[in-house]
Amino acid sequence: MEFGPHLMLAMLEGLVQASVLTLTALGLSLVFGVMRVVNVAHGEFFMLGAVLAWWVTTMLGGNPAIGFVVALVVAPLLVGLMAAAADWLVLRRVEYDPERTIVATIGLLYIIQQVTLMTYGPDAHPVTPPFNTRLALPWYEFTDQGFQVYWPWGLSITSYKLFVIAAAIVTCLGLWLLMARSKIGLILRATQLDSETAQAFGIPVERVFALVFGMGAALAALGAVLVVPIQQAHYLMGGDPLLLSFIVVIIGGLGSFRGTVVAAVLIGMSDGVISVFFTPTLAKMLATLLVAMVLVYRPQGLFGAKPA
Amino acid sequence: MAKKTFPTRRKILTGMAAVGAASALPDVTRFAHAGSHSAPIKIGFQVHRTGIGAAYGRWYERTTMAATKVINDAGGINGRPVEIVAEDDGTDPKRGAEVLEKFANQHGCDIAYGTLFSHVVIGSAPRAAELKMPYFVVSEGHHVASGMLNRYTLQPGITDVKSQVQAMAPFVASNLGKKVTMIFPDFAFGHNHRDFFSAAIEAQGGEVVAKLAIPPTETSFTKYFPQIPRETEVIYHVMVGPSVLTFVKEMGEFFGPSAPQIFGFIDSLEAVDFATPGLEFLEGTHFWEGMPRYAQADQTDYDKFYRAQVGVDNNGASLDDPKDISTYSHMFACWETLYVIKQGMEAAGYTGPQDRTKLIEAVEAITDMPESNEHPQGAKLFNGKTHQVFGPQHISKVEGGKLVVQHTTSLEDGFYPDEVDYTTQSF
Numbered sequence: 001m002e003f004g005p006h007l008m009l010a011m012l013e014g015l016v017q018a019s020v021l022t023l024t025a026l027g028l029s030l031v032f033g034v035m036r037v038v039n040v041a042h043g044e045f046f047m048l049g050a051v052l053a054w055w056v057t058t059m060l061g062g063n064p065a066i067g068f069v070v071a072l073v074v075a076p077l078l079v080g081l082m083a084a085a086a087d088w089l090v091l092r093r094v095e096y097d098p099e100r101t102i103v104a105t106i107g108l109l110y111i112i113q114q115v116t117l118m119t120y121g122p123d124a125h126p127v128t129p130p131f132n133t134r135l136a137l138p139w140y141e142f143t144d145q146g147f148q149v150y151w152p153w154g155l156s157i158t159s160y161k162l163f164v165i166a167a168a169i170v171t172c173l174g175l176w177l178l179m180a181r182s183k184i185g186l187i188l189r190a191t192q193l194d195s196e197t198a199q200a201f202g203i204p205v206e207r208v209f210a211l212v213f214g215m216g217a218a219l220a221a222l223g224a225v226l227v228v229p230i231q232q233a234h235y236l237m238g239g240d241p242l243l244l245s246f247i248v249v250i251i252g253g254l255g256s257f258r259g260t261v262v263a264a265v266l267i268g269m270s271d272g273v274i275s276v277f278f279t280p281t282l283a284k285m286l287a288t289l290l291v292a293m294v295l296v297y298r299p300q301g302l303f304g305a306k307p308a
Numbered sequence: 309m310a311k312k313t314f315p316t317r318r319k320i321l322t323g324m325a326a327v328g329a330a331s332a333l334p335d336v337t338r339f340a341h342a343g344s345h346s347a348p349i350k351i352g353f354q355v356h357r358t359g360i361g362a363a364y365g366r367w368y369e370r371t372t373m374a375a376t377k378v379i380n381d382a383g384g385i386n387g388r389p390v391e392i393v394a395e396d397d398g399t400d401p402k403r404g405a406e407v408l409e410k411f412a413n414q415h416g417c418d419i420a421y422g423t424l425f426s427h428v429v430i431g432s433a434p435r436a437a438e439l440k441m442p443y444f445v446v447s448e449g450h451h452v453a454s455g456m457l458n459r460y461t462l463q464p465g466i467t468d469v470k471s472q473v474q475a476m477a478p479f480v481a482s483n484l485g486k487k488v489t490m491i492f493p494d495f496a497f498g499h500n501h502r503d504f505f506s507a508a509i510e511a512q513g514g515e516v517v518a519k520l521a522i523p524p525t526e527t528s529f530t531k532y533f534p535q536i537p538r539e540t541e542v543i544y545h546v547m548v549g550p551s552v553l554t555f556v557k558e559m560g561e562f563f564g565p566s567a568p569q570i571f572g573f574i575d576s577l578e579a580v581d582f583a584t585p586g587l588e589f590l591e592g593t594h595f596w597e598g599m600p601r602y603a604q605a606d607q608t609d610y611d612k613f614y615r616a617q618v619g620v621d622n623n624g625a626s627l628d629d630p631k632d633i634s635t636y637s638h639m640f641a642c643w644e645t646l647y648v649i650k651q652g653m654e655a656a657g658y659t660g661p662q663d664r665t666k667l668i669e670a671v672e673a674i675t676d677m678p679e680s681n682e683h684p685q686g687a688k689l690f691n692g693k694t695h696q697v698f699g700p701q702h703i704s705k706v707e708g709g710k711l712v713v714q715h716t717t718s719l720e721d722g723f724y725p726d727e728v729d730y731t732t733q734s735f
Contacts, residue, residue: 013528230528234550
């Protein structure tokens with residue numbers, strides 16, 4: 001394939017990856033921003049979302065669209081509730097102490113992964129997409145007859161992949177509205193700024209924390225439900241999203257909404273493009289190098305606020 | 309406080325238990341002495357129960373247990389029952405080596421057997437040699453026959469990749485096309501395909517126009533496909549692991565209506581149902597199969613017997629669950645390897661671990677393996693010098709969502725000059 005169409009395809013694929021990564025990283029960033037908890041189990045909440053989506057669609061059977069829509073609601077809700085319960089039962093008991101929450105979430109990671117292995121099993125299972133039409137894409141060239149549009153071989157995307165990109169944009173906008181324009185958002189931001197003062201003003205900080213931990217996990221689960229018709233649900237699928245989410249939130253700035261979105265698109269796209277034209281190893285090396293540079297020269301991240 | 313002079317209830321109970329155990333002890337030792345000739349032969353089975361090889365592991369275990377039952381029902385090996393000691397290797401090389409140590413030191417196994425993924429075999433084989441434990445692998449890689457491993461490692465149940473691709477290259481070149489793009493996993497097993505098929509297709513006057521190595525942990529593939537040159541006549545694909553279905557589906561989405569000829573190694577679709585949405589484009593494409601997944605019109609009685617014992621229906625699915633598709637193209641090797649172990653132990657008069665080297669020499673002396681209930685995949689030839697067996701290969705076409713065999717290769721098609729002589733190595 002020629003360079004132009006090839007780059008276009010790599011970017012489209014990178015954009016799909018970036019969309020899912022944005023949702024997952026936003027969940028991690030939200031939890032850190034408000035609660036100052038580094039959630040190592042975040043990737044497992046992602047995996048749970050995918051596994052529950054398979055479970056829901058298999059249980060319902062029938063038209064794949066119905067199963068998918070139900071999964072889109074049920075899986076994030078269940079994962080969110082599970083995470084809120086984990087917050088209530090575990091994180092609250094260790095008083096959100098930074099070191100102890102890391103150990104506690106590592107424990108959660110193994111419990112979730114092994115329970116999934118024991119119940120769901122070690123195999124990967126596919127989820128049928130609700131719709132999946134192949135869309136051939138046009139490209140252009142300048143010939144003797146001037147500007148011409150043509151249809152390069154292989155340059156295409158599917159309607160479902162476009163839907164994933166659109167769904168991620170809508171979710172981001174919704175989350176931004178929630179954070180910036182709603183009362184819940186105000187409470188969350190107040191808790192993020194100074195949880196002790198917020199508590200003094202009557203904000204039930206513990207309940208807010210459970211809500212935030214649940215929301216963070218639900219966002220990861222939502223990303224997984226969106227991606228599972230493209231990939232498959234597998235009990236080991238949580239590792240990559242966790243690593244990439246950490247890279248994203250460090251580069252973007254822990255707790256920064258704008259930074260997380262920008263960094264997720266940057267990392268998702270660069271991973272897509274560099275791994276195609278060079279090697280996937282180089283893409284990971286550059287991302288890690290970027291993390292190192294950010295930590296050295298701008299520890300608060302590209303968009304993070306400087307500590308007072 | 310006054311000291312207690314009477315023993316407590318707990319002490320009395322503990323004492324009674326100790327007396328009971330001591331009185332039972334002579335029975336235990338007597339059984340061990342008297343039973344040394346009827347004690348089971350313990351075969352340590354490295355199985356991919358978890359990790360990326362789990363689909364294979366599930367079926368390797370079913371096949372192994374089925375073969376063991378048939379062997380035991382027929383009187384075992386040298387009059388002794390066979391006991392399978394299965395341990396999960398997690399499809400992980402480090403864990404694989406640890407499992408071998410457990411077999412030797414904890415379970416007291418006679419030999420080690422099992423496992424498919426080449427990195428686990430390569431990671432475990434040196435430990436087998438250190439433990440001086442015969443290690444019968446059910447892999448496909450060329451690492452055994454290349455001389456990379458050691459005299460304790462044997463592959464008597466399945467043909468290696470070098471032989472497979474060499475046997476099939478003539479069919480590809482003369483029926484599908486001569487300009488081939490290869491898509492393979494970027495590790496040992498994939499590199500075997502890359503190197504040996506490239507050489508084999510060139511020998512047929514063909515050419516590999518592009519080689520796409522994909523990291524084994526990759527979960528999305530469309531971005532790699534534009535590297536396929538437009539002049540490609542045949543796509544040769546082989547992928548392994550949990551993402552195989554995604555790989556094949558995305559390949560169909562990429563090509564749309566204008567796909568070249570497609571020749572796949574069934575590894576890309578082992579344990580996957582052809583009826584899965586998105587795989588319709590595979591109709592009319594070709595696959596390599598070690599053993600045909602679908603019962604063919606000329607099905608042998610041996611295949612019927614083997615299928616029934618393992619619990620697989622005529623479509624290659626579990627008799628209990630038609631959606632549970634077997635790894636039919638590979639798992640026969642477990643069945644056949646256990647029979648080679650049986651044959652070797654009987655020829656060596658194997659009585660215990662002191663006879664391990666005799667067992668290896670006896671297996672090295674095996675040559676012909678006629679098609680039979682013991683070797684349902686087909687007649688084979690074992691090369692004692694390279695520790696590698698050679699068998700027939702099948703090329704099938706997808707017709708009506710089923711694989712129909714078009715061509716079966718001869719043993720000679722897969723022969724190549726020896727690269728090692730393990731029999732000259734000391735134990």
